[in-house]
């Protein structure tokens with residue numbers, strides 16, 4: 001059974017998605033959009049009321065294996081929308097939601113069985129001296145630029161070419177090839193409590209950065225009001241560091257207006273090893289931020 005009182009293994013998360021698709025088959029479907037290097041499914045859950053006029057939002061988690069709060073938060077969103085869809089506000093019901101809670105299932109399982117602080121996927125590099133590509137350096141927008149390493153043993157290894165990894169390739173192909181009106185792309189990471197918009201590849205901002213800043217700040221306000229946590233809003237490269245090949249930049253480059261990386265809690269006391277007692281508070285306040293995003297998606 002799924003709870004938000006502990007972190008779950010991949011099998012449980014996938015079982016939960018399949019259960020929801022079975023239970024709420026009128027609005028929910030699940031499909032595998034590809035397989036990880038080690039052959040695990042990349043499962044996307046879709047929630048929709050089927051209105052053709054709907055805009056679409058894509059949400060992912062678990063790009064980085066050790067950031068366990070991310071899949072936990074994304075599954076919390078899924079559960080909330082699935083269990084209460086009829087009672088949800090119009091802003092939620094009139095969006096086609098696509099969720100990929102674990103982009104990097106091999107890495108995620110590896111953090112459960114072998115190395116709790118593993119970050120990358122698990123595909124061995126050519127030459128095999130080290131395993132793993134940083135999926136968030138492997139996307140095809142300004143790939144190979146600043147903040148990405150060509151060294152396979154680095155934790156920020158960019159891969160041998162853009163989209164060299166089955167997981168990033170499947171995600172990219174899905175967004176490109178799905179007939180949905182994607183208006184927002186949200187990717188959940190940890191930690192630090194940031195709401196980040198493009199660009200990440202260098203310290204420059206897109207033409208609509210003022211809108212993105214406004215949306216981000218409204219999300220941060222809602223989070224603070226619900227849970228008290230303070231989120232810092234800004235461009236990735238401005239408030240963090242330049243890092244090219246991120247999924248957020250790629251989504252923005254595809255024309256998806258609201259592209260955000262959300263770095264969940266905490267701010268560093270526990271970091272990646274966030275105690276399970278934090279899951280519900282973090283996820284709950286994040287949902288308040290997501291509701292604000294949904295409002296903007298419907299409005300503009």
Ligand code: 0X9
Nearest residue numbers: 136189190200236243246249261
């Ligand atoms: O470095 C990253 O990939 C992200 N931070 S994390 O600590 N979760 O690893 C930030 C990514 C921000 N976006 C881009 N740089 N494109």
Ligand code: ZN
Nearest residue numbers: 064067189190
């Ligand atoms: Zn991350």
